[in-house]
Amino acid sequence: xxxxxxxxxxAAVTLCAGALANAATLDAISDAPAPVQSIQNDPEPQSxxxxxxxxxxxxxxxxxxxxxxxxAVQEDxxxxxxxxxxxxxxxxxxxxxxxxxxxxxxxxESKGEPLAGQFAVAQVLINRTQSGRFPKSVCSxxxxxxxxxxxxxxxxxxxxxxxxxRQALAIAQVAQKDLWDGPAEDALYFHAxxxxxxxxxxxxxxxxxxxxxx
Numbered sequence: 719x720x721x722x723x724x725x726x727x728x729a730a731v732t733l734c735a736g737a738l739a740n741a742a743t744l745d746a747i748s749d750a751p752a753p754v755q756s757i758q759n760d761p762e763p764q765s766x767x768x769x770x771x772x773x774x775x776x777x778x779x780x781x782x783x784x785x786x787x788x789x790a791v792q793e794d795x796x797x798x799x800x801x802x803x804x805x806x807x808x809x810x811x812x813x814x815x816x817x818x819x820x821x822x823x824x825x826x827e828s829k830g831e832p833l834a835g836q837f838a839v840a841q842v843l844i845n846r847t848q849s850g851r852f853p854k855s856v857c858s859x860x861x862x863x864x865x866x867x868x869x870x871x872x873x874x875x876x877x878x879x880x881x882x883x884r885q886a887l888a889i890a891q892v893a894q895k896d897l898w899d900g901p902a903e904d905a906l907y908f909h910a911x912x913x914x915x916x917x918x919x920x921x922x923x924x925x926x927x928x929x930x931x932x
Contacts, residue, residue, distance in 0.1 A: 800833050803897050807888040819857040820844070821890035822877060826868040828928065829882045835926035836886065838902035840893035842930065845906050852906075905930035 797803035813821065823843045828836040846852035846859045853859050861872050868875060877883045892898050901923040902908075908930045909915045919931035 797897065800837060800892070800898050800900075803892045804833060804885065804888045807891040809884055809888065811887065811891065813887060813890075816856050817887070817890050817894055819855075819860055819874060820894060821883070821887040822874055823856065823860055823866070824889055825877045825883055825886040826875070827866065828926070829886065831926040831928070833889065834900060835928055836889050837893060837898065837900045838905065838923060838925050838928070838930055839908065840889055841900055841902045842905050842908055844893060845904065849906060901925065902930040904932055907931040 797806065811817075820840055820843055824836050824840050828839045831839075843856050843859055847854050847856055853862060857874065860866055860869055860874055863872075877886070902925070903922075905922040907917065907919060908928045909917075911924075911927050911929060917931055922930045922932055924930070
């Protein structure tokens with residue numbers, strides 16, 4: 719079959735136009751944004767709450783410090799003096815048997831003595847419970863035969879609810895919590911200055927009207 723030059727020209731133009739149209743279509747498809755996949759039916763991820771640590775404090779020196787829990791601060795609080803430690807105790811406390819026995823010993827053996835002397839008596843009573851040579855409770859230390867003259871017939875008396883008793887109870891709390899380091903840290907015995915006792919024991923301290931020994 720033969721074509722005339724005009725027919726050939728028309729056919730060539732038609733073919734070129736078709737090719738350009740196809741190319742434009744392909745470019746448009748390649749430039750189109752990818753279809754977005756629907757996630758409406760996908761369940762939302764569940765976030766698991768995590769415990770939050772205590773807020774960090776940055777000091778002026780640049781040191782980062784994590785605050786101590788309040789109960790720990792209260793337990794480990796440092797005091798400038800024994801009187802400050804005594805004043806910080808709970809005056810309305812309902813004491814346990816051991817704490818009350820400790821306060822009774824302080825009251826009857828050293829009421830009216832300096833705070834350091836009363837605290838030293840408390841240390842002697844506590845030291846005895848830990849020594850292995852005496853009973854393991856303060857109440858039993860007090861009622862041990864021949865040790866404390868205010869205990870009669872094995873019965874511990876009840877002190878009057880006065881200011882000296884409240885002070886003795888506060889000193890007992892300081893001693894039981896080990897909030898203060900007194901001069902009679904390792905003392906196990908004591909007697910009044912006017913006593914004629916001649917003990918061959920190492921002397922630990924002399925406070926107020928009492929002398930303390932190991």
